[in-house]
Amino acid sequence: MIKYIIKRMIIVFFVLWMVATLTFFTVHVTPGDTANAIIVSVYGEDAVSPETLENVRTKFDLKRPVFVQYTDWLKNVVTGELGTSYKYNKPVIDILKIRLPNTLILGFSAFLISIVISIPFGIISALNHNRPIDHFSRFSTLLLSSFPSFWIALLLIIIFSIQLKVLPVSGMAGFSSIILPAVTLSIGMTAATTRMLRSSMLDVLGQDYITVARAKGLEDNQVIFGHALRNAIPPIITVIGLQIGHIIGGAVIIENIFAWPGIGGLLIDSINTKDLPMIEGCVLIIAFGYAIVNLIVDITYSCIDPRIKYSGGDN
Amino acid sequence: MMEKPVSVTEGLRYPRPKLAGIPKYMNVLWRSFNKKNIMLTLGIIFATFIILVAIFAPVLEPYDPTKMDLALKFIPPSAAHIFGTDNMGRDVLSRIIEGSRISLSTAFMVVIFSACIGTLVGMISGFWGGKVDMIFMRIVDVLLAFPTIIFALAISTVLGTGAINLVIAICCIQWTSYARVSRGEAILLKNAEYIEAAKAIGNNSLQIMFKYFLPNIVSKILILASLNIGSIILYCASLSFLGLGAQPPSPDWGAMISDGKEYMRYAPWMAIFPGLAIAASALTFNMLGDGVRDLLDPRMRDSVKTE
Numbered sequence: 001m002i003k004y005i006i007k008r009m010i011i012v013f014f015v016l017w018m019v020a021t022l023t024f025f026t027v028h029v030t031p032g033d034t035a036n037a038i039i040v041s042v043y044g045e046d047a048v049s050p051e052t053l054e055n056v057r058t059k060f061d062l063k064r065p066v067f068v069q070y071t072d073w074l075k076n077v078v079t080g081e082l083g084t085s086y087k088y089n090k091p092v093i094d095i096l097k098i099r100l101p102n103t104l105i106l107g108f109s110a111f112l113i114s115i116v117i118s119i120p121f122g123i124i125s126a127l128n129h130n131r132p133i134d135h136f137s138r139f140s141t142l143l144l145s146s147f148p149s150f151w152i153a154l155l156l157i158i159i160f161s162i163q164l165k166v167l168p169v170s171g172m173a174g175f176s177s178i179i180l181p182a183v184t185l186s187i188g189m190t191a192a193t194t195r196m197l198r199s200s201m202l203d204v205l206g207q208d209y210i211t212v213a214r215a216k217g218l219e220d221n222q223v224i225f226g227h228a229l230r231n232a233i234p235p236i237i238t239v240i241g242l243q244i245g246h247i248i249g250g251a252v253i254i255e256n257i258f259a260w261p262g263i264g265g266l267l268i269d270s271i272n273t274k275d276l277p278m279i280e281g282c283v284l285i286i287a288f289g290y291a292i293v294n295l296i297v298d299i300t301y302s303c304i305d306p307r308i309k310y311s312g313g314d315n
Numbered sequence: 316m317m318e319k320p321v322s323v324t325e326g327l328r329y330p331r332p333k334l335a336g337i338p339k340y341m342n343v344l345w346r347s348f349n350k351k352n353i354m355l356t357l358g359i360i361f362a363t364f365i366i367l368v369a370i371f372a373p374v375l376e377p378y379d380p381t382k383m384d385l386a387l388k389f390i391p392p393s394a395a396h397i398f399g400t401d402n403m404g405r406d407v408l409s410r411i412i413e414g415s416r417i418s419l420s421t422a423f424m425v426v427i428f429s430a431c432i433g434t435l436v437g438m439i440s441g442f443w444g445g446k447v448d449m450i451f452m453r454i455v456d457v458l459l460a461f462p463t464i465i466f467a468l469a470i471s472t473v474l475g476t477g478a479i480n481l482v483i484a485i486c487c488i489q490w491t492s493y494a495r496v497s498r499g500e501a502i503l504l505k506n507a508e509y510i511e512a513a514k515a516i517g518n519n520s521l522q523i524m525f526k527y528f529l530p531n532i533v534s535k536i537l538i539l540a541s542l543n544i545g546s547i548i549l550y551c552a553s554l555s556f557l558g559l560g561a562q563p564p565s566p567d568w569g570a571m572i573s574d575g576k577e578y579m580r581y582a583p584w585m586a587i588f589p590g591l592a593i594a595a596s597a598l599t600f601n602m603l604g605d606g607v608r609d610l611l612d613p614r615m616r617d618s619v620k621t622e
Binding site: 016018143145245246256268286287 | 453457549576586597598
């Protein structure tokens with residue numbers, strides 16, 4: 001068990017290092033001159049001239065060889081120093097610190113919504129296999145996983161904000177403003193988790209030990225929650241881990257639509273303004289967060305599934 | 316009672332590799348109409364319809380999809396313009412029909428390229444094992460540390476916008492799931508007797524991979540690809556909604572919704588109908604994917620959809 005966790009931690013550190021490296025080179029080999037990009041993003045197209053280019057190169061230390069820039073950058077990343085945003089002229093880490101909690105609130109709300117909806121629906125659907133409610137749940141999850149999230153967001157805005165005027169269109173002010181973005185963001189995960197829980201429950205309900213549990217006279221509730229659900233959970237954890245990636249990716253789009261002041265909206269802004277340190281900061285923090293979530297998922301999985309616990313995770 | 320005569324050589328033959336060529340699948344697909352695979356039947360019908368629409372787009376469009384006429388802007392859905400007109404006076408229906416070409420072809424290109432690259436890398440990795448395997452799998456680990464959209468955004472900042480760059484950006488992550496599946500299969504097959512036999516009669520590594528591994532991996536890859544198309548359509552739409560896909564004036568569903576977003580107070584049809592087109596095609600290919608999976612591998616029913 002401990003061996004497995006240590007092994008996973010080493011892999012995560014390696015992944016984080018590679019992620020940092022990949023992010024640096026992806027952003028820094030951008031076609032066109034970085035100095036040029038800085039001037040365009042800060043002062044606009046007209047300000048580009050040989051003198052300003054020279055000034056910016058000196059100011060941002062862009063004359064150093066790329067490899068030196070890389071090692072310096074890596075040292076800075078380890079110490080949490082992510083450079084200065086070209087656009088805001090403030091340390092990237094400060095802006096990220098303000099924005100990150102907003103994204104976490106949004107992501108966590110979406111996560112909660114989908115858990116609260118998908119677990120009962122998955123169980124009900126499996127218990128009523130091939131009855132109308134099962135067909136309804138299968139079809140609606142298939143339908144929901146086919147809708148583009150940004151389109152659902154717009155529909156919800158048109159219905160609830162423009163027509164009914166009950167919820168705010170965008171921004172972040174009070175509880176009512178989180179409802180639409182969180183619901184939109186939760187849809188994909190709700191659909192996937194419901195489907196997975198349904199089929200996982202169906203698998204488990206067909207097993208011999210469930211028949212035994214029923215035969216020895218346990219009540220339905222005990223069979224379902226004590227025996228079936230416990231054994232149906234492991235595959236769900238994998239799906240949830242994958243879906244958290246979807247939530248993180250979806251947050252970029254949803255924050256953009258609802259003008260939610262989080263990391264995702266910031267990323268799109270920085271891409272549009274070519275604010276390189278900001279892009280690097282956002283991508284890094286998202287990838288780091290995702291890697292850590294995956295680590296937690298793997299560890300949880302290993303705690304639940306004894307096969308991994310005892311084999312040391314070699315499979 | 317007469318015993319059934321047993322051939323002397325029967326137990327001695329090597330099990331033959333299952334040759335799973337395309338014609339056999341076509342045959343199976345036809346038979347599925349008789350079985351109760353509703354998902355597959357509906358999926359095939361709708362997918363054929365959508366693909367035909369994309370092919371015959373120029374014939375089907377009631378108006379020129381790029382012709383602007385400001386006198387006709389923001390006309391609500393009516394008999395002349397079934398889906399209304401946009402802010403430039405262009406017919407929304409015509410633009411959706413024209414947009415199906417770009418939106419579907421980008422999605423198909425992503426699936427085909429990532430399936431080819433992923434299968435090849437996975438086979439090599441699983442077959443050779445050792446250092447090659449380790450290097451490839453670490454690359455996969457690193458790429459999987461990025462949510463697809465985030466990585467595609469980062470790649471797009473490097474490559475710039477445009478449909479081809481969009482395909483490259485999504486492929487960069489998507490090939491990994493094919494690589495994992497084909498690697499797993501290759502490892503399972505590696506020690507099969509008929510592979511040993513193939514080696515013994517003097518096949519080289521390349522021949523073994525393409526003649527003996529590939530036919531056995533194809534069905535798994537086909538299942539994965541058919542499950543994948545629906546979500547790829549959504550990824551492409553999301554990225555072009557963010558402005559990274561095909562550039563104006565070529566109509567693209569995601570970009571049309573992005574345009575419609577600005578006018579959703581006055582002209583909600585500009586965003587609603589392209590979204591329906593995306594949802595309908597994603598749903599069609601999701602049904603097709605489910606159907607193909609049920610057909611080819613009933614054990615995989617409702618299993619994890621890969622990202």
